[in-house]
Amino acid sequence: MNIDLHTHSNRSDGSLTPTELVTRAAAAGIEVLALTDHDTVAGLAEAQRCAAGHGMSLVPGVEISASWRAQAIHVLGLWIDPAAAPLLDALDSQAERRRDRMRTMCARLGKLGLPGAELLAVVEAHPGLPTRTHLADAMVAGGHVKRTDEAFRKYLGAGKRANVAAEWPPLDKVVGWIRAAGGVAALAHPARYTLSPGARRQLLADFVAAGGAALEVVTGGNGAQHVEAVATLAVKYGLMGSVGSDFHNPEHTWNPLGRSLKLPDCVTPVWRSYFKEATAP
Numbered sequence: 001m002n003i004d005l006h007t008h009s010n011r012s013d014g015s016l017t018p019t020e021l022v023t024r025a026a027a028a029g030i031e032v033l034a035l036t037d038h039d040t041v042a043g044l045a046e047a048q049r050c051a052a053g054h055g056m057s058l059v060p061g062v063e064i065s066a067s068w069r070a071q072a073i074h075v076l077g078l079w080i081d082p083a084a085a086p087l088l089d090a091l092d093s094q095a096e097r098r099r100d101r102m103r104t105m106c107a108r109l110g111k112l113g114l115p116g117a118e119l120l121a122v123v124e125a126h127p128g129l130p131t132r133t134h135l136a137d138a139m140v141a142g143g144h145v146k147r148t149d150e151a152f153r154k155y156l157g158a159g160k161r162a163n164v165a166a167e168w169p170p171l172d173k174v175v176g177w178i179r180a181a182g183g184v185a186a187l188a189h190p191a192r193y194t195l196s197p198g199a200r201r202q203l204l205a206d207f208v209a210a211g212g213a214a215l216e217v218v219t220g221g222n223g224a225q226h227v228e229a230v231a232t233l234a235v236k237y238g239l240m241g242s243v244g245s246d247f248h249n250p251e252h253t254w255n256p257l258g259r260s261l262k263l264p265d266c267v268t269p270v271w272r273s274y275f276k277e278a279t280a281p
Contacts, residue, residue: 001032006034006188012128059271067171
């Protein structure tokens, strides 16, 4: 069975609508798909309707931003109840954090001589929650930079003049939100965080203590050496394994939906209790 448990639509920072995403996944032969937009479940109902039409299993999900030792950490909530009131309240607070951050960044761009108010209007016209990617795209469209990576390098990256450090809720609180909504908490792309080996081990210990249940062992952009290392950590900390492309945009041809998402045999699949015969892929 072909499984992809980490994807994004234009309800956050993806480029496709939920319908377009699911349709593309179905064409790629994906049978189990999770939509995990950043800090929102707004696209799940549309995705579910489309998935039903394709005979695909849609896993209701979300990717929530958290903080651990001042480091931004992303936690996937899989098989959540998207109508759970406490979760919706928590995501509303996340959305307001994102909007406040975007307003402040655009104000800083204004002080640097760029049309901050105009850029903010472009970002806010987008159907999803505002992200730095949206702002970088608006800067490219307005001719202020040539490429999105230039926007981050000059203005929006960590420590740059227009960047505003996000103040996300602590990791244990975010894991609690997911569990209260009936979901499974999986730590997203653990190899991407800039941490020493000791700090990474402490992160996983704290994640387990908070009730985290899974580790994203295979994710978009990870090489074989990362998969092996993360699989070892999953076994060491008694975590189940998840797989996900972290798909955002079909123009990113190096990271298609469902790309090479085979979970090592030593790791228990997070989907085992939901799809007992499934293997990926």
